[in-house]
Amino acid sequence: MTDPVLYNYDLDIDCYTVRMIAGCLGIALELRNVDMFPGNEHLSPEMLALNPQGRLPVLVEDSLVLTQPLSIILHLAETRCPEHPLLPTDPGIGARMLDWMTFAAREMGVAGAARATAMLGAPGDLDALRAQARRALRLVDDHLTLQGFKGLGFVAGPEVTLADLMLFPPFALSRDFGIDHDAFPALRNWARRVRKTKGFSTMPGIPDYH
Amino acid sequence: MSINGWFPLALSDAITAGSSAGAIVKGLEVVVWRDDAGNAHAWEDRCPHRGMKMSFGFVRGDHIACLYHGWQYGVDGQCQKIPAHPELDVPKSICVNTYGAAEAGGMIWAALGEAGDAPTLPDATAVRSLYIEVPLNTALAALPSAVGAKGFTPEGPVARLDSRWGMLLVGLQEIGETSCALHIAVAGRATPETCAQIAMAAARLRDDVEAGVAA
Incomplete structure (x- = not known):
């Protein structure tokens, strides 16, 4: 191939x-x-x-x-790599992964729009986009808070999946469109765990150190 | 604005060893971080070199380093190492402004200005911190009914509420005139199910007061 x-x-x-x-x-x-x-x-x-x-x-x-x-x-x-551990074998966890991947693509897509407006000259109402992005980030922060009470460290279950990796960039880059990390304690600690994924890499705007 | 007293910055379990976060108290920017030995620290959130927020930096062992140029500060706030000048004996004048820090009631506290004695609170189970884009008094007014309490007993920056889940300790952080954080803990031990119920009630409170639904 x-x-x-x-x-x-x-x-x-x-x-x-x-x-x-x-x-x-x-x-x-x-x-x-x-x-x-x-x-x-x-x-x-x-x-x-x-x-x-x-x-x-x-x-x-x-x-x-x-x-x-x-x-x-x-x-x-x-x-x-269908056998890769980032793809869960448990059907329930797999379904939750797909649910959060779809969330990342749809609800969280607004973060990319907010960032493009703030940084890359794209048209858009930055205040409105930022408010929508904050709401989407809060939904993940609320979810991860509840996952924590169940002893689950990631959005779909106990282990990192593709869904966590898809949700990482909009949070990691949120300062680019004016949302600080202070107000998202669960996301902050989750992001530290996500970064430990083997093969993980950064981009400009995401520090190598943390 | 002069700020005097002990202020809650975060829930203790939200700042894990080797990590840092920013917190704002009435406009004052504070970094709260925990060293690898488990001790919490609260400093002005500003590197004296270029003014970068220390909360963007990274904790290694017993020091925190600035993200910009890696200047390293020990637990006393003193700069120990400047990586671009590894041979330099760093002058004592290079230090970050430090505040007293304490942990009580499941929260990390900072002593700002004339602070007095550290707060004494019962042992508690940390539930969650809630960040709300409304004035603190607006959030506080809606808090009792959100948790099934008749009212609350204010003790400086803590509200005690006799809730449907037992005694809640809520640390009150006024971020600015239109935003605040509530650091929610429940006295004693609480089951994960109880914590989840409190956390969900808290999220509803946040969404309601921001929408102007609650009083």
């Missing part, structure tokens, strides 16, 4: 999510860097032909083109 190609911009939150998780899964990617900001290269005719949504990341593997972090991550994991 040849390495899948990831059209990537290093400072994009979703590109980081895919790079970091691929690293944790031990999957090599061939990166094609796209000058998203300030170059707007993701909106070039060539890139729009690949992904008419005008977004990164894009994964290309032979004739397969995937444009959503959730589907990219699941496809890579299921086809290249």
Whole structure:
């Protein structure tokens, strides 16, 4: 199998999510860097032909083109390392993982929008986006608080899964759009645990030290 | 604004050994951190080098280091090492402003200004800290009915409530004029189920007062 190609911009939150998780899964990617900001290269005719949504990341593997972090991550994991411990074998934990991955893609997507507005010149109402992102982060903080009373350290169960790795970037980068970590004690301690995942990597804005 | 007294910054179990967090008391930025020996510390949240928040930094053993340039400060607040100048005998004048710290009632406290004696509180089980974007008095007014109490007994920055789950100790942290934190603990030992119920009631309180539903 040849390495899948990831059209990537290093400072994009979703590109980081895919790079970091691929690293944790031990999957090599061939990166094609796209000058998203300030170059707007993701909106070039060539890139729009690949992904008419005008977004990164894009994964290309032979004739397969995937444009959503959730589907990219699941496809890579299921086809290249289905036995990996980041994929739970327990069906209940697996279902919870998918639930929180969907939450990360949908409810938490607002964090990426808030960050793009704050940092990368994207249009948007930053105050409104920030308020929505705070609400989404609180839902995870509340959930992790309750998980803690059950002795469970991660969103789907006792061990780290793909869902935790998908939820990590919006929290780790929240200062980029004006939300400090002070108000999220459960997320703060969870993030320290998530960072211990084998193969974990950072991006600019996330310190190597913690 | 002059700030005098002992103030709760966090629940004790939320600051694990080797970690740090930021806390704001009436606009004053404080870093609370715990060394690897288990002792909690509360300092001004500011590295004297470039003003970076120490709470962004990292704890190693018995010192905390600034994220910017790695300047390392021991438990007395004194700078011990500047990595860019490893041979330098660091001058005594380079130190972080430190405050007294204590743990009581399942919470970490900082002594700010003329603080007096550290608080004495019964042993308690930490439940959760709740951060709310309303004035402290607004949150406090809605607190008794949220936990099934008739009222509360204020003791400085602690409210005691006779709740449906037993005696609650709630540390009161005024972050600013429109935001606050409630550090919630229950006196004695509590089961995980009880803690979960209190935590859920607390989240409802937060959501209600922010929506303007509760008085």
